[in-house]
Amino acid sequence: MNAVAHYTSAFAGSESGLPGSAVPWLVEKRRAAMALVGKSGFPTTRDEAWRYTDVAQLLTVPFAPAKSSAAQRAVTLAENAGLADAHRLVFVDGVYIAEASRLAGLPEGVIVTNLAAALGTHPERVRAAFGKVVTDERHGFAALNTAMASDGAVVMVPRGVHIEKPIEVLVVASNQVQPVGAHLRNLLVLEASASATVVEHYMGDGNAVSFTNCVTEVMLAENASLTHVKAQREGQSAFHVATIACEQQRSSRFYSCSAAAGGALARTEITSALLGEGADAQLFGAYVARGRQHVDHTTFLDHAVAHCTSNELYKGVMGDMARGVFNGKILVRKDAQKTAAFQSNRNILLSDAAVIDTRPQLEIYADDVKCSHGATIGRLDEEALFYLRARGIDRQTAQRILTQAFAGEVVESIASPAIRALVSSVVDEALTRALHGGVS
Amino acid sequence: MLVIHDLHARIDGKEILRGLSLTVKPGEVHAIMGPNAAGKSTLAKVLAGREEYEVTKGSVTLDGKSLLELSPEERAWEGVFLGFQYPVEIPGVTNAYFMRSAVNAVRKHRGEPELDAGAFLKLAREKMKLVAMDEKMLNRAVNEGFSGGERKRNEIFQMAMLAPKLAILDETDSGLDIDALRVVANGVNALRSPDRALIVITHYQRLLDYLVPDVTHVLLGGRIVKTAGKELALELEQRGYEWLQAGAQA
Numbered sequence: 022m023n024a025v026a027h028y029t030s031a032f033a034g035s036e037s038g039l040p041g042s043a044v045p046w047l048v049e050k051r052r053a054a055m056a057l058v059g060k061s062g063f064p065t066t067r068d069e070a071w072r073y074t075d076v077a078q079l080l081t082v083p084f085a086p087a088k089s090s091a092a093q094r095a096v097t098l099a100e101n102a103g104l105a106d107a108h109r110l111v112f113v114d115g116v117y118i119a120e121a122s123r124l125a126g127l128p129e130g131v132i133v134t135n136l137a138a139a140l141g142t143h144p145e146r147v148r149a150a151f152g153k154v155v156t157d158e159r160h161g162f163a164a165l166n167t168a169m170a171s172d173g174a175v176v177m178v179p180r181g182v183h184i185e186k187p188i189e190v191l192v193v194a195s196n197q198v199q200p201v202g203a204h205l206r207n208l209l210v211l212e213a214s215a216s217a218t219v220v221e222h223y224m225g226d227g228n229a230v231s232f233t234n235c236v237t238e239v240m241l242a243e244n245a246s247l248t249h250v251k252a253q254r255e256g257q258s259a260f261h262v263a264t265i266a267c268e269q270q271r272s273s274r275f276y277s278c279s280a281a282a283g284g285a286l287a288r289t290e291i292t293s294a295l296l297g298e299g300a301d302a303q304l305f306g307a308y309v310a311r312g313r314q315h316v317d318h319t320t321f322l323d324h325a326v327a328h329c330t331s332n333e334l335y336k337g338v339m340g341d342m343a344r345g346v347f348n349g350k351i352l353v354r355k356d357a358q359k360t361a362a363f364q365s366n367r368n369i370l371l372s373d374a375a376v377i378d379t380r381p382q383l384e385i386y387a388d389d390v391k392c393s394h395g396a397t398i399g400r401l402d403e404e405a406l407f408y409l410r411a412r413g414i415d416r417q418t419a420q421r422i423l424t425q426a427f428a429g430e431v432v433e434s435i436a437s438p439a440i441r442a443l444v445s446s447v448v449d450e451a452l453t454r455a456l457h458g459g460v461s
Numbered sequence: 462m463l464v465i466h467d468l469h470a471r472i473d474g475k476e477i478l479r480g481l482s483l484t485v486k487p488g489e490v491h492a493i494m495g496p497n498a499a500g501k502s503t504l505a506k507v508l509a510g511r512e513e514y515e516v517t518k519g520s521v522t523l524d525g526k527s528l529l530e531l532s533p534e535e536r537a538w539e540g541v542f543l544g545f546q547y548p549v550e551i552p553g554v555t556n557a558y559f560m561r562s563a564v565n566a567v568r569k570h571r572g573e574p575e576l577d578a579g580a581f582l583k584l585a586r587e588k589m590k591l592v593a594m595d596e597k598m599l600n601r602a603v604n605e606g607f608s609g610g611e612r613k614r615n616e617i618f619q620m621a622m623l624a625p626k627l628a629i630l631d632e633t634d635s636g637l638d639i640d641a642l643r644v645v646a647n648g649v650n651a652l653r654s655p656d657r658a659l660i661v662i663t664h665y666q667r668l669l670d671y672l673v674p675d676v677t678h679v680l681l682g683g684r685i686v687k688t689a690g691k692e693l694a695l696e697l698e699q700r701g702y703e704w705l706q707a708g709a710q711a
Binding site: 415423429 | 510512536537538542548550552553554560562564566567570602603
């Protein structure tokens with residue numbers, strides 16, 4: 022059975038159990054999305070945004086929603102992982118785990134809950150956000166997510182409210198026998214001058230074949246500020262497709278940091294449309310791969326109006342036969358005068374067989390802008406390596422110190438010490454594994 | 462302590478060291494002088510274990526132990542220290558983290574307990590005084606944005622921290638003004654000890670005014686062509702190296 026037929030049938034089988042099955046607009050939306058998957062299928066390497074990432078293997082596995090309830094082991098794992106001092110929503114195999122979640126002490130008027138609950142308590146608010154930033158036409162996985170989303174995180178912050186503690190969305194793929202596909206839809210809506218920090222933390226219990234397909238839609242109203250951190254550390258047989266998209270109004274700030282370290286294939290797409298003057302997008306990313314891992318960051322920044330700023334820094338370290346992809350595009354539209362947009366992608370290859378495809382792109386239609394982009398691919402600096410070794414630091418440790426310092430520039434961009442420590446540990450663990458040359 | 466016998470080494474197929482022999486006893490300071498391309502820096506790098514250089518013949522032993530089979534880090538554990546002519550910048554790694562990693566790696570191999578952050582800082586503060594280094598330098602990235610003088614002070618600070626048996630200082634005087642030169646030389650003098658040997662590689666006699674050697678060698682054409690006392694440096698300053706060229710051709 023091909024993937025489209027498989028998912029069409031899986032959708033038919035699970036539709037009635039999905040959240041919102043009694044909400045007409047959502048039922049209709051899901052069916053339309055599934056029909057679109059049927060018609061348009063999934064992206065291939067002929068699509069520009071998927072040029073270096075072949076999902077053929079992912080599509081051969083008949084991923085299905087989890088049948089059994091979440092394993093206690095995975096719940097325990099979730100309870101013990103992540104940030105100590107944070108609000109938290111936990112999902113195991115796409116299922117919300119209330120008892121592992123922590124939502125007490127939120128400011129008044131703030132909505133932080135799971136999608137299924139929000140459909141009951143705030144149906145109109147959900148409707149106003151769902152599918153507004155990420156349309157089903159974006160790609161087959163986004164449409165599939167609309168159709169199959171079993172739950173997700175909903176964060177809605179009223180005007181002027183600042184949420185002090187980070188909100189952690191902890192997503193665990195458990196060690197199921199059947200390959201589980203989890204589709205989560207996150208909606209982050211910040212009203213004028215609101216601010217929040219959301220950490221999406223993906224992990225795996227064991228090395229089961231799993232598929233996480235998540236979509237995060239972000240709406241930032243005037244002067245709103247979101248810090249969004251994604252830490253991806255799933256097991257070595259995991260497939261991961263993430264679509265994070267933001268729409269920014271006047272003077273809003275979107276900070277994003279994505280650390281990708283796990284999975285057989287992990288693709289993270291991060292986009293933002295700068296729709297109001299003075300909006301600022303800061304995108305950072307660190308990716309580390311080894312064995313035959315494939316890790317892709319695809320970004321798109323759409324400068325639609327004047328006086329917006331954006332900055333991107335993505336850094337990768339690839340060992341063994343791993344393959345990294347950076348596919349980043351900046352579009353500066355005709356009216357977006359006085360845009361300042363910078364993009365940089367830097368890579369270190371630890372072995373001869375490791376590969377990086379980097380494709381920084383600038384498309385500029387305005388004439389009064391400051392834009393630059395660049396990419397580098399190199400090896401660890403032999404001079405620096407010798408310097409450290411000549412002081413008694415063994416080769417492997419010296420390599421670790423140098424690669425950590427290299428990725429450190431990305432990690433250091435995270436303002437919160439606790440979140441920085443989390444991301445740093447994800448990156449450092451991956452670097453240690455990559456330097457030991459473990460083949461997965 | 463250090464015995465180099467008939468050392469031949471090459472890089473990219475080109476022979477640089479051509480039968481170099483040298484013996485350095487504990488407590489001694491040996492100056493090695495010579496014109497450009499004589500093989501001075503090659504000697505330093507070969508002793509420290511830079512892998513680009515291929516040793517084709519000869520032996521190097523430190524206290525009877527052969528160094529040539531050892532990796533750079535193993536040589537450091539054995540007590541070899543190279544003061545770099547051009548210390549490398551390492552963005553993102555603080556001097557403190559770098560030195561603590563190094564000191565603890567060496568201590569570990571000497572069977573000594575690792576230093577915790579407090580003990581390390583105490584030791585570092587003490588050793589920084591030797592070269593009048595500002596404590597703030599500990600939190601800066603290794604050599605990043607350091608002036609020439611700061612880099613060389615940092616080298617001597619590292620030497621003080623690692624307490625090597627044998628230190629090879631490769632043109633430590635290059636890029637230093639006279640004040641910095643004096644500071645660095647005084648730092649090195651403070652580190653002279655009866656159980657430590659020093660090889661000072663230099664172009665100019667200037668450094669040797671402050672750091673007085675016991676023995677001076679002339680390195681020319683990949684081998685030592687003349688050995689004498691400290692007065693040789695002065696003679697070289699006046700006469701240059703040409704009068705020695707004949708000996709190098711042999």
